[in-house]
Amino acid sequence: MEPVISASNESPLSNAQKLADAHQIIVDVFHESDLDHMRTELWYLLKAVTTDQPFSFQGDPSAVLYLGRQLSSIIKASKLMLEVAREQNEVFPTGSFPAFSPERIAADRQYLRDIGALNEQYGGAIRRLTFAEAERPILAIKRVFDSYDYDDWQRILEDWIEYGLGRVSICEATGECVEVVQYELLETLLEAIYLVHSQGERNLSSVHTAAWSAASRAITELLKSALQPELLFEIRHSAVLSAAEQTPYRDLLIVLPDNNHKPFKELEPIIEVITAGEDKICCTIRKMADLRHCLESGHIYFSLVCTAENLVYQKKGTAIPKIAPEKLTELIAKSRQDFFAGMSKARNFFHGACCYEETREYALSMFMLQQTVEITYRSMVISLLGNEKRTHSIRLLKNFNHRVAPQLNEIFPGGSPEEERLIQLLEDAYLEARYNFHYELDKEDLDVVFSRVSHLLELAESAFEERINAIVKTSA
Numbered sequence: 001m002e003p004v005i006s007a008s009n010e011s012p013l014s015n016a017q018k019l020a021d022a023h024q025i026i027v028d029v030f031h032e033s034d035l036d037h038m039r040t041e042l043w044y045l046l047k048a049v050t051t052d053q054p055f056s057f058q059g060d061p062s063a064v065l066y067l068g069r070q071l072s073s074i075i076k077a078s079k080l081m082l083e084v085a086r087e088q089n090e091v092f093p094t095g096s097f098p099a100f101s102p103e104r105i106a107a108d109r110q111y112l113r114d115i116g117a118l119n120e121q122y123g124g125a126i127r128r129l130t131f132a133e134a135e136r137p138i139l140a141i142k143r144v145f146d147s148y149d150y151d152d153w154q155r156i157l158e159d160w161i162e163y164g165l166g167r168v169s170i171c172e173a174t175g176e177c178v179e180v181v182q183y184e185l186l187e188t189l190l191e192a193i194y195l196v197h198s199q200g201e202r203n204l205s206s207v208h209t210a211a212w213s214a215a216s217r218a219i220t221e222l223l224k225s226a227l228q229p230e231l232l233f234e235i236r237h238s239a240v241l242s243a244a245e246q247t248p249y250r251d252l253l254i255v256l257p258d259n260n261h262k263p264f265k266e267l268e269p270i271i272e273v274i275t276a277g278e279d280k281i282c283c284t285i286r287k288m289a290d291l292r293h294c295l296e297s298g299h300i301y302f303s304l305v306c307t308a309e310n311l312v313y314q315k316k317g318t319a320i321p322k323i324a325p326e327k328l329t330e331l332i333a334k335s336r337q338d339f340f341a342g343m344s345k346a347r348n349f350f351h352g353a354c355c356y357e358e359t360r361e362y363a364l365s366m367f368m369l370q371q372t373v374e375i376t377y378r379s380m381v382i383s384l385l386g387n388e389k390r391t392h393s394i395r396l397l398k399n400f401n402h403r404v405a406p407q408l409n410e411i412f413p414g415g416s417p418e419e420e421r422l423i424q425l426l427e428d429a430y431l432e433a434r435y436n437f438h439y440e441l442d443k444e445d446l447d448v449v450f451s452r453v454s455h456l457l458e459l460a461e462s463a464f465e466e467r468i469n470a471i472v473k474t475s476a
Helices: 015-032 035-050 063-087 102-121 131-135 137-147 150-165 170-174 179-199 214-227 264-274 288-297 300-305 325-358 362-385 394-401 406-410 417-435 443-475
Strands: 231-237 249-256 281-287 311-314
Touching: 015 063, 015 179, 035 063, 035 150, 035 170, 035 179, 063 137, 063 150, 063 179, 102 131, 131 137, 131 179, 137 179, 150 170, 150 179, 214 231, 214 249, 214 264, 214 311, 231 300, 249 288, 249 300, 249 406, 264 281, 281 288, 288 300, 300 325, 300 362, 300 443, 325 362, 325 443, 362 394, 362 406, 362 417, 362 443, 394 406, 394 417, 406 443, 417 443
Parallel strands: 249 281
Antiparallel strands: 231 249, 231 311
8 A cells, every 4th residue: 555645755845835835734624624524534433443344434435545635634734833843943841751650640630620621612622632732732743743753653544544444453453452542642633733723824824823933033043142041931912903913922031140240231232133123022131040039029020921831942951940839829819909909990980981971071081081091001010010100101001011911002002193192182181181171072082092991991801811821820
């Protein structure tokens, strides 16, 4: 029998071409079939391979050949994506523990908890993946290829097709029965590729949801070369309103060795040159000793950033500073308390704006909206950055907020004359609405601001929960 996937003698493909090929393969596979159908066919094929009954799903034994081609295509696409991930030095967590070890038992228990939550989240479509693999499908792909390499999977598919069409059980013929494990791995691969496909071309172009683009990788490499850091951490915040671009915000924490005595003011121009033209990047510099002190003293911002999941570079021999679990629990509780106390006030001001709008007190309504925006931004900064920023300026609060929840800044983005005018309406309302008896504003402007402030409140709460849940999940 001919190999399911023939080896290529062509010259090596570029990473961009590999991703383009993987994208096209996956699109073709899911254009012709879907996850449920392939999962069902795979189950019937497993039964045919391990018994003396040939494959006969839907009364057509020859369908096994078509399923074989689909599986081989998925394996090829997965191989291409994994090659790119490895060539780009993707950070893969090491989670392999000895059988029956306490770590293995704890990991298995966590997996069972994940399955229940993922089943609810994806409506039963995801059964084999962990939470981390559902968020980064490339991790599941790597797990599959850690068990069997590409050539092994070719031979496995050949055997499955041969025994699936015959009347001899592969278990009896070989004296072994590892097909159940292989079946589970193939189903894992199906689910991973399904998630890559369902998440769209945006994820394929970057291998997985947290993969670096070529530009971001270049910036990281330049920072490593120019600053010689000990550690680099990165948090990505999804863009909200820039649907056409979908470029995420990036928050970089650069940790320098303690023997680097250059003043930060001398390093800032270097960072500005490296990140020139990247308006969605925010950089923070800290010495290692300072970072350890911040974590030991319970600084919420650094506690949220300094995790293995956010690590993008680690100098050999450098340990990642960690916060004590009980301290982290205390920090999260305080952060929630601060945030919801602030947001309660913000929503009360918004309710006041609605009441004044109903009585046509538009000036006071705009003042209440200004207070809603101000307190919403301050609540995010206090709860996630750990600092109190006492200012009534919306523009200044947006600058402070850029590090912790930059997607909120898209509600009142500024930049254009019209957007700057809307921000200025809020800025003016703080004083003019109360002290200028002749202050007036257009009802249409009030309606626009009302709509955006309502969106800001909802987005702030979801962004806060996303950040907190991320750290809770990684610390569980």
